[in-house]
Amino acid sequence: MTPFGTRLRAATDTFGPLCAGLDPHRGLVEAWGLDYSVAGLERFAMTCVDAFAGHVGVVKPQSAFFEVFGSAGVAVLERVVADLRAAGTLVVVDAKRGDIGSTMQAYADAYLADGSPLAGDALTVSPYLGYGALRPALDLAAATGRGLFVLALTSNPEGPAVQHARLDESGSVAGSVVAGAAADNADAVARGELGHVGLVVGATVGSAVQDLGLDLAAAGTPILAPGFGAQGGSLDSVRRVFGPALPQVLASSSRDVLSAGPDVAALRERAVATAEALREAVASG
């Protein structure tokens, strides 16, 4: 398969830099007039697939909302992944996995191996057992043309206490994650392409990228930027947070886009309009 960074660049060039989040919160499912049950989950998820497939570049189903319903919910997630990918829409499975290396191999096999029913095009992972513990996932993603989004600066208020901590005089914990991703992307960056190892940096992190001296542009990482919309991130904050790394940004919005449902056309229209607004914000830098 063509490397993830190349496929991601093509998707955002065509559809704009939006990742539509597919987060079936109880409140949203009920607001759409559906029962909070497996049947309601399935209806919600398939409505999103109808709205987004072939119209949005990237979709990010949040695994937790499917896991709530046990194996029946996970089966719905598998269908979402398969149907979106069949339409050529990239899927980031948001499961934030991270464990010791030997267990990480099993997570990698589940989410990044060809033929696995839960394998999308990329997976979110947590490096807070040590970036190196992600090695099985980093290697399998590279081998199968898939990507990872590694948590660096998350959008939640509890994140900075860990992520801004200084390791030594020259760097922070988040900085060490950026350095790890940059090293894994070095070959792609040398070819002038985006790498397969992305970072998660919230659209809500204010001046943290500058304050911590993180050179995201040089790292060549795709940047998944959640927090846009419902958590207060705006077009303006996306511009301010990312500066020279703006062309690498894939802004993610779940509740703000999903609140336009359940009408398929209205949902699609909200996603497409959000993607176009983001495209203009990136272009005007």
Ligand SMILES: O=C(O)c1cc(=O)[nH]c(=O)n1[C@@H]1O[C@H](COP(=O)(O)O)[C@@H](O)[C@H]1O
């Ligand atoms: O990895 C993520 O996607 C993520 C990282 C982060 O730092 N903050 C964050 O909100 N997310 C996810 O992004 C989505 C945000 O949803 P909204 O706030 O509704 O747009 C949820 O699925 C979160 O789990």
